[in-house]
Amino acid sequence: MADEHALYQRILLEHSRRPRNFREMNDADLTAEGHNPLCGDKLRVYLKMDGEVISEAMFQGSGCAIFKAAASMMTAALEGKTRREACALSETFCNMIDSEPGDPVDIKRLGELVALAGVREYPVRRRCATLPWHTLRAAFETHGRTRSTA
Amino acid sequence: MRAARAGAMDLGVGMAAGPKDENISRKAAPLSDEEVSRLRKDFPVLGLESAGSPLVYLDSATTSQKPQAVIEALAEFYRSQNANVHRGVHRLSQAATAAYEGARKRVAAFLGAGTPDEIVFTRGTTEAINLVAQTYGRRHVGPGDEIVVSAMEHHSNIVPWQLLCEENGAALRVVPINDDGELMFEAFEALLNERTRLVSITHVSNALGTVNPVKRVIERAHAAGVPVLLDGAQSAPHRAVNVAELDCDFFACSGHKMFGPTGIGVLYGKREHLETMPPYQAGGEMVLSVEFERSTYQAPPHRFEAGTPAIAGAIGLGAAVDYLSAVGMGRIAAYERGLLEYGTDLLLEADVRLIGTAKEKAGILSFHMDCAHPHDIAQILDDEGVCIRAGHHCAQPALARFGLSATARASIAFYNTKEDLDALGAGLEKVKRVFG
Numbered sequence: 001m002a003d004e005h006a007l008y009q010r011i012l013l014e015h016s017r018r019p020r021n022f023r024e025m026n027d028a029d030l031t032a033e034g035h036n037p038l039c040g041d042k043l044r045v046y047l048k049m050d051g052e053v054i055s056e057a058m059f060q061g062s063g064c065a066i067f068k069a070a071a072s073m074m075t076a077a078l079e080g081k082t083r084r085e086a087c088a089l090s091e092t093f094c095n096m097i098d099s100e101p102g103d104p105v106d107i108k109r110l111g112e113l114v115a116l117a118g119v120r121e122y123p124v125r126r127r128c129a130t131l132p133w134h135t136l137r138a139a140f141e142t143h144g145r146t147r148s149t150a
Numbered sequence: 151m152r153a154a155r156a157g158a159m160d161l162g163v164g165m166a167a168g169p170k171d172e173n174i175s176r177k178a179a180p181l182s183d184e185e186v187s188r189l190r191k192d193f194p195v196l197g198l199e200s201a202g203s204p205l206v207y208l209d210s211a212t213t214s215q216k217p218q219a220v221i222e223a224l225a226e227f228y229r230s231q232n233a234n235v236h237r238g239v240h241r242l243s244q245a246a247t248a249a250y251e252g253a254r255k256r257v258a259a260f261l262g263a264g265t266p267d268e269i270v271f272t273r274g275t276t277e278a279i280n281l282v283a284q285t286y287g288r289r290h291v292g293p294g295d296e297i298v299v300s301a302m303e304h305h306s307n308i309v310p311w312q313l314l315c316e317e318n319g320a321a322l323r324v325v326p327i328n329d330d331g332e333l334m335f336e337a338f339e340a341l342l343n344e345r346t347r348l349v350s351i352t353h354v355s356n357a358l359g360t361v362n363p364v365k366r367v368i369e370r371a372h373a374a375g376v377p378v379l380l381d382g383a384q385s386a387p388h389r390a391v392n393v394a395e396l397d398c399d400f401f402a403c404s405g406h407k408m409f410g411p412t413g414i415g416v417l418y419g420k421r422e423h424l425e426t427m428p429p430y431q432a433g434g435e436m437v438l439s440v441e442f443e444r445s446t447y448q449a450p451p452h453r454f455e456a457g458t459p460a461i462a463g464a465i466g467l468g469a470a471v472d473y474l475s476a477v478g479m480g481r482i483a484a485y486e487r488g489l490l491e492y493g494t495d496l497l498l499e500a501d502v503r504l505i506g507t508a509k510e511k512a513g514i515l516s517f518h519m520d521c522a523h524p525h526d527i528a529q530i531l532d533d534e535g536v537c538i539r540a541g542h543h544c545a546q547p548a549l550a551r552f553g554l555s556a557t558a559r560a561s562i563a564f565y566n567t568k569e570d571l572d573a574l575g576a577g578l579e580k581v582k583r584v585f586g
Contacts, residue, residue: 005533005584007529008526008530008584008585013584013585017585038541039525039540039541039556040541040542040555040556042555062555063523064523064524064525064526065522065523065526065585066525066526122529125525125529128525
């Protein structure tokens with residue numbers, strides 16, 4: 001494509017084609033399942049903890065490109081973060097997704113996650129981007145229960 | 151006061167297209183491209199732009215667009231006839247009642263029912279099926295009994311029966327489908343037994359496009375003494391339906407998929423069934439007399455229409471079936487067959503996996519692409535002004551049969567053209583460029 005698609009930016013497509021940390025973890029310390037019944041996006045998030053620090057984050061699941069890229073970028077961003085830092089990042093990310101198109105984004109804190117800011121133009125796709133992060137919080141809070149964003 | 155249908159007839163639209171009795175002819179000539187381009191002008195939405203491109207609407211299986219005749223019938227009712235029905239002595243109420251009951255007559259004629267008393271207005275197909283489950287079903291289905299559906303049903307022809315089965319201790323039996331998405335007829339025959347109380351099956355599958363051999367299904371079920379409900383949501387808008395000829399016991403369809411308004415639908419029921427069925431919802435309109443000791447109920451169809459009905463909706467639906475009859479259902483079906491062939495070839499060339507390849511198919515093109523999720527396909531197509539549906543189409547078991555949880559689905563109506571399908575093809579090339 002000559003110019004970047006407002007939604008499907010290059011970095012997003014790259015993550016959706018070759019998602020990072022896309023496999024099952026048998027010895028996860030924390031895990032939870034997330035499901036968006038509206039469009040069928042489904043994933044399981046796995047975390048390996050070293051005390052309060054996330055040493056490894058992985059996911060498995062199926063869904064659209066937005067969802068897959070969001071989950072892939074999330075696992076990449078989580079490694080080495082404390083539980084508290086991860087929750088703060090989740091909040092910053094979900095706030096960005098829920099903000100209005102054109103609103104300023106916190107590039108410093110979000111890093112390459114800002115590639116998903118284009119989702120703001122497409123309200124029905126917002127949940128595709130936030131489902132992995134909601135599932136992450138479910139892993140912290142409930143350890144194992146299914147998180148539905150419906 | 152003008153009759154409600156005047157709005158529709160005044161516009162004249164495709165009224166020149168052909169005689170009404172074409173409904174029955176199976177060999178009707180397809181609409182010509184010129185006729186279609188004239189008919190398209192009757193649909194204001196089809197003239198819109200979307201995302202800077204001409205709107206290409208390939209989502210009529212979800213809901214259809216409305217011709218000016220229907221829009222005008224609604225407006226005309228509210229402008230000059232608005233009153234409640236079956237209530238007043240005043241002339242306005244009489245006019246509204248005449249228009250409402252006139253719509254029932256039109257729908258009865260359109261579907262080939264013997265009498266308008268066999269036509270119950272509902273909110274849509276979903277409510278029509280729920281009505282049968284909650285009245286006929288509750289009365290006739292008991293512990294150990296069985297209800298037969300197929301593996302290609304819409305959720306609205308599964309869940310009402312599940313609820314009934316849970317409540318009454320009955321069991322749901324499912325006719326399997328083959329790899330083309332066709333009903334496995336011998337398996338269907340094998341499921342019929344002395345405990346079978348009802349067969350409820352779709353006429354045309356919304357997710358796969360399969361046209362079921364409903365005549366054979368009905369004959370076979372009747373031979374076993376089992377009544378049949380047909381879900382006609384996807385058949386009534388696209389082919390001639392004659393419930394008397396089919397000999398089905400119930401037939402359900404939705405106004406909004408038949409180029410009519412939302413919030414109105416139809417349950418056809420054989421008089422012998424409707425007469426013995428208990429009421430559905432209770433309230434005004436459906437009673438003869440109310441005392442605290444007991445109440446007595448109206449005869450069908452009013453027994454099943456508690457409360458103020460969707461009066462304007464019914465009148466709008468009446469205008470829609472007038473419009474369809476004037477165009478000719480046989481000609482519509484013949485034209486759509488041609489478009490389906492064109493679209494099928496186009497998708498095969500685009501190297502997508504078609505889901506639903508039955509020999510007898512209606513204008514529904516459900517497909518899967520390895521490179522892109524259905525929602526991403528629909529998103530890219532939307533950028534080009536092309537509207538399709540992505541998801542499970544409320545038929546999760548049908549898609550699960552093919553190992554899928556979602557497909558992209560383009561669905562056609564008589565107002566679509568080869569150019570619309572070409573736009574779909576061009577959009578899919580873009581999908582491949584973005585995701586391939």
